[in-house]
Amino acid sequence: MATTITRLGLAAILALGLAGQAFAHAHLKSAAPADKSTATSSPNELDLTFTESLNLKFSGVKLTGPDKAAVKIGDPTLTRKGMGLTVPVSTPLGAGTYTVEWHVLSTDGHKTNGSYTFTVKP
Ligand SMILES: [Cu+2]
Incomplete structure (x- = not known):
């Protein structure tokens, strides 16, 4: 009996966990160059x-x-199982602070956007 309850409890936790993931939005986890970082050469x-x-x-x-x-x-390409967005920068970036503005639609249908900055200081 105790085992059955534990199993049901685990199933409930798993179901909640999966539902939580399905309804999560795509937020920026990390970036390179990173937010507020200083690059010594043009990325x-x-x-x-x-x-x-x-x-x-x-x-x-x-x-x-x-x-x-x-x-x-x-043009951006998808990487890392669709969770990565890579954009080539062919123009050499001079010294200064740059702003990256992103907007994405996650596969669950939600739109999110944001921005961050990085500095180039050769
Ligand atoms: Cu979402």
Whole structure:
């Protein structure tokens, strides 16, 4: 009897855990260059990792330079089982602080967005 109750309890915990995951939104977990970091050379890509897998078609990144002008960057690709977004940066970035604005649609259908900055100081 005690074993049955324990099993039911475990099943309930598992079900709650899975439901919680299904309803979670995609939040930025980490990035390279990292938030508020200083890069000693121009990065050749922006690499963002999210907490959920993404729908590439509705996800994107915008890079703004120290002069507030948009920097031309490549098309994003999905990495790390759909939870990573990698964007090539072919334009060498001069010294200054850059802003990365991201917007994503996670595969559960929720949209999230945010921004962070990094500094290039060669
Ligand atoms: Cu969600």
